[in-house]
Amino acid sequence: MAEMERITSPQTGDSCIHVKHESGLEIYISEMPGFSSVEALFGTKYGSINTMFKQRDDEEYTVVPEGIAHFLEHKLFENEDCDVFALYAKTGANGNAFTSFDKTAYLFSCTKNYQASLKILLDFVQAPYFTQETVDKEQGIIGQEIQMTNDEPDWRVLFNMLGAMYHDHPVKIDIAGTKESIAKIDADLLYKCYYTFYNLNNMVLSVAGNVKAEEVLAICDECLKPCEDKGLETVFPDEPETVVKNEVYEQLPVGTPMFNLGYKCDDCYGTERLVKEVTGSIAISVLTDDASDFYKKLLTEETINDSLDGQVFCGDGYFSVIFEGESKKPKKLREELFAEIERIGREGIDEKVFERIRRSTYGSMIRMTNSVEAVAMSALNLAMQGVGPYDEIKILSELKSSDVVQFIRDSLIPDKSVLSVIDVPGGNAFESGVE
Amino acid sequence: MTYDRKELCEGVGLNAITDSKFKTSSISVRFILPISRETAAANALGFGILTYSNSSLDTMKKLNERLSSLYGGSLSGYSGKRGDFQLLTLNASWIDNRYAIDGEDITGGMLGVFLDCLFSPNASGGAFAEEYFNIVKKEQLSRIDNEMNEKRSYALKKAQQLACKGEPAEIPQFGTREDTEAVTAAQAYSAYRKVLETARTEIFYISPERDPEAERLIAERFRTISRSYKAADSYRTKSPVKDEFETLTETLDVLQCKMVRTWKTDSDDEIANIMLGRIFGGTPVSKLFLNVREKMSLCYYCAARFSWIKNILSVDSGVEKENIDKARDEIEHQLDEIRRGNISDGELEDAMLSIENDLTGIGDDPTSYVYWYLDRLLEGKIFAPEDRLKDYKNITKARIVQAANALRPDSEYIMLTPDSTENKEAD
Numbered sequence: 001m002a003e004m005e006r007i008t009s010p011q012t013g014d015s016c017i018h019v020k021h022e023s024g025l026e027i028y029i030s031e032m033p034g035f036s037s038v039e040a041l042f043g044t045k046y047g048s049i050n051t052m053f054k055q056r057d058d059e060e061y062t063v064v065p066e067g068i069a070h071f072l073e074h075k076l077f078e079n080e081d082c083d084v085f086a087l088y089a090k091t092g093a094n095g096n097a098f099t100s101f102d103k104t105a106y107l108f109s110c111t112k113n114y115q116a117s118l119k120i121l122l123d124f125v126q127a128p129y130f131t132q133e134t135v136d137k138e139q140g141i142i143g144q145e146i147q148m149t150n151d152e153p154d155w156r157v158l159f160n161m162l163g164a165m166y167h168d169h170p171v172k173i174d175i176a177g178t179k180e181s182i183a184k185i186d187a188d189l190l191y192k193c194y195y196t197f198y199n200l201n202n203m204v205l206s207v208a209g210n211v212k213a214e215e216v217l218a219i220c221d222e223c224l225k226p227c228e229d230k231g232l233e234t235v236f237p238d239e240p241e242t243v244v245k246n247e248v249y250e251q252l253p254v255g256t257p258m259f260n261l262g263y264k265c266d267d268c269y270g271t272e273r274l275v276k277e278v279t280g281s282i283a284i285s286v287l288t289d290d291a292s293d294f295y296k297k298l299l300t301e302e303t304i305n306d307s308l309d310g311q312v313f314c315g316d317g318y319f320s321v322i323f324e325g326e327s328k329k330p331k332k333l334r335e336e337l338f339a340e341i342e343r344i345g346r347e348g349i350d351e352k353v354f355e356r357i358r359r360s361t362y363g364s365m366i367r368m369t370n371s372v373e374a375v376a377m378s379a380l381n382l383a384m385q386g387v388g389p390y391d392e393i394k395i396l397s398e399l400k401s402s403d404v405v406q407f408i409r410d411s412l413i414p415d416k417s418v419l420s421v422i423d424v425p426g427g428n429a430f431e432s433g434v435e
Numbered sequence: 436m437t438y439d440r441k442e443l444c445e446g447v448g449l450n451a452i453t454d455s456k457f458k459t460s461s462i463s464v465r466f467i468l469p470i471s472r473e474t475a476a477a478n479a480l481g482f483g484i485l486t487y488s489n490s491s492l493d494t495m496k497k498l499n500e501r502l503s504s505l506y507g508g509s510l511s512g513y514s515g516k517r518g519d520f521q522l523l524t525l526n527a528s529w530i531d532n533r534y535a536i537d538g539e540d541i542t543g544g545m546l547g548v549f550l551d552c553l554f555s556p557n558a559s560g561g562a563f564a565e566e567y568f569n570i571v572k573k574e575q576l577s578r579i580d581n582e583m584n585e586k587r588s589y590a591l592k593k594a595q596q597l598a599c600k601g602e603p604a605e606i607p608q609f610g611t612r613e614d615t616e617a618v619t620a621a622q623a624y625s626a627y628r629k630v631l632e633t634a635r636t637e638i639f640y641i642s643p644e645r646d647p648e649a650e651r652l653i654a655e656r657f658r659t660i661s662r663s664y665k666a667a668d669s670y671r672t673k674s675p676v677k678d679e680f681e682t683l684t685e686t687l688d689v690l691q692c693k694m695v696r697t698w699k700t701d702s703d704d705e706i707a708n709i710m711l712g713r714i715f716g717g718t719p720v721s722k723l724f725l726n727v728r729e730k731m732s733l734c735y736y737c738a739a740r741f742s743w744i745k746n747i748l749s750v751d752s753g754v755e756k757e758n759i760d761k762a763r764d765e766i767e768h769q770l771d772e773i774r775r776g777n778i779s780d781g782e783l784e785d786a787m788l789s790i791e792n793d794l795t796g797i798g799d800d801p802t803s804y805v806y807w808y809l810d811r812l813l814e815g816k817i818f819a820p821e822d823r824l825k826d827y828k829n830i831t832k833a834r835i836v837q838a839a840n841a842l843r844p845d846s847e848y849i850m851l852t853p854d855s856t857e858n859k860e861a862d
Contacts, residue, residue, distance in 0.1 A: 012534070034456030037796045083729070085719035089781075092788030095719070111795035137732060144735035147690040148753050151586050253687045255580025291499035299495075299570060305577045306570065326577060356503045359536070363506030366530045370458050371800055425688065
């Protein structure tokens with residue numbers, strides 16, 4: 001059995017087991033006494049943005065159609081004998097999977113028979129079975145999924161913004177691709193992608209809840225097939241620092257105009273990215289603080305309704321800060337936000353405000369550890385980023401207000417912003433409130 | 436875990452749930468009263484405003500500063516609906532005192548804020564503070580307008596309104612746009628007072644350790660209200676099946692059509708009705724998923740659910756226009772299969788395991804306790820999830836077939852794409 005390392009958070013006292021399994025897989029196990037459920041995620045660092053790659057022995061880069069990572073996720077659920085859902089049905093587990101920009105994960109949650117469900121998970125993800133017939137059939141289902149997500153205004157406002165922000169980076173393309181791009185996918189391409197990215201050296205297993213580490217590891221020893229590290233290399237097109245355009249507008253059946261105001265920032269990796277992510281999150285909390293005079297002004301002047309929020313959106317080769325919400329006067333909101341950012345860059349952040357927001361963020365992080373699902377997901381996300389499971393709260397505890405001010409000055413640059421608006425049918429939100 | 440319920444006064448129950456695994460405490464107060472066109476909008480506004488300020492923290496700035504200094508304690512108020520009843524909720528949750536960096540009493544602080552918001556709102560002369568009332572009213576209007584944003588939930592809501600046409604359950608949880616616009620700050624305040632005095636009230640206090648002092652503080656404040664309460668006969672009202680099947684079709688600028696079909700039943704066999712929903716379309720191995728989606732690729736999603744509070748079975752689907760008729764035929768065909776008794780032992784067993792998984796997971800997050808015990812209180816009988824599991828284990832195939840044969844088609848909502856559905860590009 002591989003050697004177990006216990007990692008403990010000095011801030012919360014939480015701990016988990018980390019194992020670098022001899023098969024190449026990184027394993028994180030969070031035993032959570034008192035909980036009934038188990039959540040397990042088996043993920044690969046392979047998402048919609050990984051469209052160009054090679055292995056150590058390849059001479060040329062392989063370029064694959066957009067949406068193939070998501071397509072592969074769908075197809076892996078069918079093995080040679082039956083559907084994976086049918087196997088989970090026999091243990092009572094809820095099986096699922098998702099593909100994001102930079103990862104694909106297969107998961108289950110259950111309250112009994114977790115060992116049998118874990119075997120199913122590890123087995124089917126390591127046993128691809130694709131035929132041209134089943135690939136052709138899936139194109140119809142995924143085509144419908146693309147249509148459905150395109151009806152979601154939250155999705156459209158984001159992708160319209162990404163399309164205006166990124167010239168070439170594949171993050172601007174819908175995770176599921178397009179009907180045209182998925183038509184180019186065949187069984188051979190799926191196998192090529194599978195054997196490149198579903199190498200255990202490129203994968204993470206995260207299990208949390210009512211489990212025993214020894215039992216999980218014994219199943220891993222039994223089910224994991226050793227993999228040779230083939231030196232995977234993914235590349236992205238050179239992305240200019242500038243945005244494509246500063247504004248994008250569309251009308252859809254929505255009740256109130258909605259917006260994304262994104263800032264394109266320099267990308268980075270590993271711990272540096274996590275520090276920047278935490279700093280960016282605090283910057284967003286300062287700028288959207290509902291106890292601030294700025295927020296009250298926006299609300300009372302009806303520049304926003306009570307929905308101003310934000311997120312740091314980052315991954316390999318991209319990093320942006322996005323403010324989001326609903327506004328009948330989105331250009332006015334942008335003007336006000338530019339001015340507030342400029343003011344904070346000049347005057348700094350009141351230390352009392354900073355400490356209040358830092359504590360509030362700390363409270364949110366503690367709350368996350370109340371949930372089996374959130375604990376398993378967090379360990380997977382952080383491991384895939386190459387950082388430890390409790391690094392986020394440690395970074396927060398060491399953060400200073402001057403770091404946040406510096407981030408705001410360096411990263412929230414008006415020229416590198418994109419305002420994306422989804423307006424009501426026949427609306428005029430783009431011109432409202434403009435002096 | 437321990438559960439203990441005390442009746443504080445007529446129609447007001449304090450449910451104390453203690454579970455040592457949690458790192459948070461929470462309080463959720465649920466006010467349940469018959470929904471009516473006259474009061475729904477005012478009630479929703481009267482509870483929506485409570486989280487903006489209170490008499491001691493009389494500005495949004497002061498209240499939000501206090502919450503974030505209490506380690507981001509959360510406070511929310513909203514209006515929901517259960518069958519023919521409006522469900523007004525005020526919630527708060529916070530991290531446990533043992534995580535306070537400087538040893539602050541987070542629980543004491545949060546309880547104080549919560550109870551002041553509920554019992555001592557920012558109001559004078561019998562009306563809520565106008566400034567915040569105007570904000571909350573605009574917020575409620577936005578919520579009503581934005582219901583169409585999420586197309587799947589919008590379709591389900593429209594189908595539910597169609598199925599329950601003429602019943603209180605048809606009334607939207609926030610009332611209508613027109614009713615909301617007409618409510619004044621004084622009317623909302625009067626509605627809020629009336630809810631406090633007359634509604635069935637269930638308080639859920641969930642903490643890692645039993646906290647008698649918190650319970651005392653909560654009880655003390657609730658006992659200051661002079662109550663005039665009349666118990667409802669039942670919180671379940673079967674929706675009567677329509678004389679004629681009714682269809683509502685709406686065209687929106689969307690790319691995927693939606694179809695929601697509903698059936699109603701007189702069957703009181705709740706366990707059989709719920710199992711029927713699972714086998715028919717409640718899991719990824721259900722008849723609808725395996726046939727309508729996987730085998731025939733007719734819908735991206737096609738799922739069934741049974742509402743025990745109204746005795747309605749609904750199937751919602753995301754479907755392309757040219758497949759609507761085929762999908763409907765196959766949905767009916769799969770229901771007929773169940774009616775004819777074509778349920779395998781494996782299907783029954785899979786549905787049972789899926790229900791067992793759900794029931795055993797109750798208690799893994801604080802909110803799941805609230806949903807479980809509130810449903811039991813509305814049913815009129817308190818029991819644990821494992822007791823309900825025994826009922827499921829006694830189910831027979833014959834009971835499920837009988838439940839399927841008791842279903843009567845009621846109505847259908849269809850959201851259509853416009854005739855031309857070519858992809859548009861944003862400017």
